[in-house]
Amino acid sequence: MPLLEMTNIHGGYGGANILNGVSIAIEANQIGVIVGPNGAGKSTTLKALFGLLTVSEGSIVFDGKTVTNMAPEKLVLQGLSYVPQEFNVFPTMSVEENLEMGAYVRRDSFRHLIDQVYDYFPPLKDKRRQPAGELSGGQRQMVAIGRALMTEPRLLLLDEPTAGLSPRYMGEIFDRIIAVNKAGVGILMVEQNARQALALAHRGFVLAGGQNRFTGTGAELLADPEVAKSFLGGGADHA
Amino acid sequence: MPEAGLLAILPMNELVFFLNKVVIAGLIIGSVYALGAVGVTLIFGILRFAHFPHGDMMTAGAFVALVLLWMFPGVGAAVGLPTAFVLMPIAMAVTALLAVGLDRMFYRPMRKSGVKPVVMVMTSIGVMLMMQGLLRLFAGTGTRQLYADTDDKDIYRIPLGGRDLVITEPQLMLFATTIVAVVALHMFLTRSRMGKAMRAVSDNPDLARVSGISIDHVVRTTWLIAGALAAAGGTLLALDVTLKPDLSYNIILPIFAAAIVGGVGQPYGAIAGGLLVGFSETLAVFNWSVLLRPMRPYLPEFIEIPAKLAFVPTEYKIVVPFFILIAVLIWRPTGLFKGRVNN
Ligand SMILES: Nc1ncnc2c1ncn2[C@@H]1O[C@H](COP(=O)(O)OP(=O)(O)OP(=O)(O)O)[C@@H](O)[C@H]1O
Ligand SMILES: [Mg+2]
Numbered sequence: 001m002p003l004l005e006m007t008n009i010h011g012g013y014g015g016a017n018i019l020n021g022v023s024i025a026i027e028a029n030q031i032g033v034i035v036g037p038n039g040a041g042k043s044t045t046l047k048a049l050f051g052l053l054t055v056s057e058g059s060i061v062f063d064g065k066t067v068t069n070m071a072p073e074k075l076v077l078q079g080l081s082y083v084p085q086e087f088n089v090f091p092t093m094s095v096e097e098n099l100e101m102g103a104y105v106r107r108d109s110f111r112h113l114i115d116q117v118y119d120y121f122p123p124l125k126d127k128r129r130q131p132a133g134e135l136s137g138g139q140r141q142m143v144a145i146g147r148a149l150m151t152e153p154r155l156l157l158l159d160e161p162t163a164g165l166s167p168r169y170m171g172e173i174f175d176r177i178i179a180v181n182k183a184g185v186g187i188l189m190v191e192q193n194a195r196q197a198l199a200l201a202h203r204g205f206v207l208a209g210g211q212n213r214f215t216g217t218g219a220e221l222l223a224d225p226e227v228a229k230s231f232l233g234g235g236a237d238h239a
Numbered sequence: 240m241p242e243a244g245l246l247a248i249l250p251m252n253e254l255v256f257f258l259n260k261v262v263i264a265g266l267i268i269g270s271v272y273a274l275g276a277v278g279v280t281l282i283f284g285i286l287r288f289a290h291f292p293h294g295d296m297m298t299a300g301a302f303v304a305l306v307l308l309w310m311f312p313g314v315g316a317a318v319g320l321p322t323a324f325v326l327m328p329i330a331m332a333v334t335a336l337l338a339v340g341l342d343r344m345f346y347r348p349m350r351k352s353g354v355k356p357v358v359m360v361m362t363s364i365g366v367m368l369m370m371q372g373l374l375r376l377f378a379g380t381g382t383r384q385l386y387a388d389t390d391d392k393d394i395y396r397i398p399l400g401g402r403d404l405v406i407t408e409p410q411l412m413l414f415a416t417t418i419v420a421v422v423a424l425h426m427f428l429t430r431s432r433m434g435k436a437m438r439a440v441s442d443n444p445d446l447a448r449v450s451g452i453s454i455d456h457v458v459r460t461t462w463l464i465a466g467a468l469a470a471a472g473g474t475l476l477a478l479d480v481t482l483k484p485d486l487s488y489n490i491i492l493p494i495f496a497a498a499i500v501g502g503v504g505q506p507y508g509a510i511a512g513g514l515l516v517g518f519s520e521t522l523a524v525f526n527w528s529v530l531l532r533p534m535r536p537y538l539p540e541f542i543e544i545p546a547k548l549a550f551v552p553t554e555y556k557i558v559v560p561f562f563i564l565i566a567v568l569i570w571r572p573t574g575l576f577k578g579r580v581n582n
Contacts, residue, residue, distance in 0.1 A: 050449065052449070072448055072449045072451070073448065073451045073453060076449070076450070076451035077451065082449050084445070084446065084449065087443055088446060089443070089446070090438070090439050090442040090443050090446060090447075091443070092438065092442050093438055093439060093442060097435055097438075097439075100432075100435060101436070101447070101452065102450055104432070104436060104439075104450055104451055104452045105451035147450065151451070
């Protein structure tokens, strides 16, 4: 049974539908990657999954439970965590306070989880008293992912975690995502850096116009000449 | 001795007069503004609208204290403090609940239906007019004392070379309460789980929501704090002067000026802003001739010292916060501390 199964999702922001039948399925502990052109509905797909817009048709089953249109604060308790594409830290709060806010729903002690985040992202430890808004883009992204890890999610949703980062930071973030996944956290991420992301994906989904165009393993999609031609921008990446 | 000589030529009388009229008076009225502005700024930070009825909420808090005073007139004499001050914590609790009630009844329905900010502002103005009407309906238009007959208003005089430094009991209480409130608020916002959640919602409400923070709890806490501080400010102001239903008229503009000068959404800024506006007012209406007169022998003949030399006549004091407001909005719209006007 898949950890997550979104079937034929339709929905939008009140006006015309943006999603016109998106289906995503991934198993526990897998990395799923969503790629596609700008405006394809990638972010919208994650938002629909996380209860941030109304799904008008289709179903979302997480861990055997139907969670279609469940409120985000409830989904957090179900084991889902979400890192938005933009504005994904509390800028005036310190790094450590950001992590504490990630653990807001916990009533138990979570000190060990803060330390675990510092193990994943060592640069954050030195900056733990600094306001997150003052950090570099890469470090902010680390805070954002760290915040989402504080609930010990079973599935982590990441919207373009490497957007706007230098190649060095991009590699570092991808490495950390793999490490988090190895520790038993499923990942569903949207990525612009499609080649690198698909290379580490168990499952890949190419969206366009609010629908699935191609679905397969990461390797299958990378090998598919059609996908390469239309969605991966020819040969070498353009970073 | 040179020092004694210097002291002798210092116009001590006039300096003490200055301390009384500017420093102490500014500190006092500034504290009242600070207690109100903190509430306004917290509400703006969390709910993103200007809470115009805040002055009336302060007045309402003072009237709650008055009703409590009628109910339990003897408690002050028993502990040797003004009755209204002893009962103030209860008035704060009642007003805090009143604030939550106002939110439930008027603001929350608007929020839930996702109205535009301008509709929220109109609602806020509507609630202000309603509260002013209700206060007059129940309290009339007369002036009342918040001192019970059994209370005595202590006045402390500290002699400083001739003239006394004068500070009254309610002024001391106001100052002490403000310090306690500021320290408590600081601890709450930086140490407690709910306080940090409030800062998180003020920083980034969407991210707070996806982190599982209950916006409803944060909103309720905000109203509780704002209501309690408003009641404290209103009660202490009424103890210092008198209690009138239109107490809010004179304070709402300076309070908004304080919140904006301090950077909207910044609690510490609001406190600094309150004191800044308070001092500006007392400095502006101060009669500077008093300080110039002792200089007479050192000034050239042709300079005449007028009997009254103030930047603003006392009756126009209200223009001071108005000018501060305009100046800040023109030169530094985000306030002296970085506020969240732009996002
Ligand atoms: N909050 C919103 N309200 C209304 N329409 C929106 C909103 N957010 C996005 N849209 C629209 O939905 C469509 C899909 O947007 P979405 O953000 O899902 O694209 P995306 O695939 O994530 O693109 P990008 O690569 O640029 O992030 C776009 O046409 C966009 O204009
Ligand atoms: Mg997007």
